Amino acid sequence: MSHSIRLIVLKNIFIIFLIFFIVVLAQNNETDPFSGSVILKHRLLHTPPKPLFENRSHYLDFITDIPGDSVEQAILFFKTNIMENYREFSIEGTHGLYRFKYDPKVYPGQSIKYYFVLKSGDTIYGIPLNSQGKLVPVEKRFIDPIQYYKQRARMNR
Structure with a gap:
């Protein structure tokens, strides 16, 4: 050759x-925006509301032990299945409770994905986190309240 x-x-x-x-x-x-986010400190507590009924308002909230004067910003990011991108809302806290009222008339959809971020000084906290400390949004479907209670009644017999 x-x-x-x-x-x-x-x-x-x-x-x-x-x-x-x-x-x-x-x-x-x-394309997952959460694939590289690692948050090592757990200072926020959130329990997803159960159940999430369709066509009803719900509170999405978290609590923290970080003093209010140390919190620079608390933010909820959420989107419904109809929205293409997450929406960002600053939320105010009272005695460590940070709460947002979700209204399905304003933001309609059959399901919701959301997560919280809190900035304090040079540190950013987020919730919910998986076992590796990565931010993983809560994903919930809105359910029909009539069907929910019918099913519960059948299960309690």
Whole structure:
């Protein structure tokens, strides 16, 4: 094999390897905005409301032991299945309780995804977190209250 043919073959192998590498990197670049967020400190507490009835207002809230004068900003991010992007709402706290009233007439949908973030000094806290300390939004479906109570009555017999 001549020297010029070897160079062409090596060049083609390099290009194929480069394309393969770019494809692998593109597949690993997740579109999930929470894939890289790691929060190591657990200072917020949230229990998702159960059940979430359709066409009814619900409070989405969390509590914290961080003093109110140390909290720079508390934010709820949420979206319904109808919304393409998360909406951001600053929420005020009283004695460590931060609460947002979700109104389905203003933000309709069949389900909701949400999470909370609190900034205090140079530290950012978030909830809910998984076991690795990554922010993972709560996902809840709104259910029909009539069907819910009928099912509960059947189960309690």
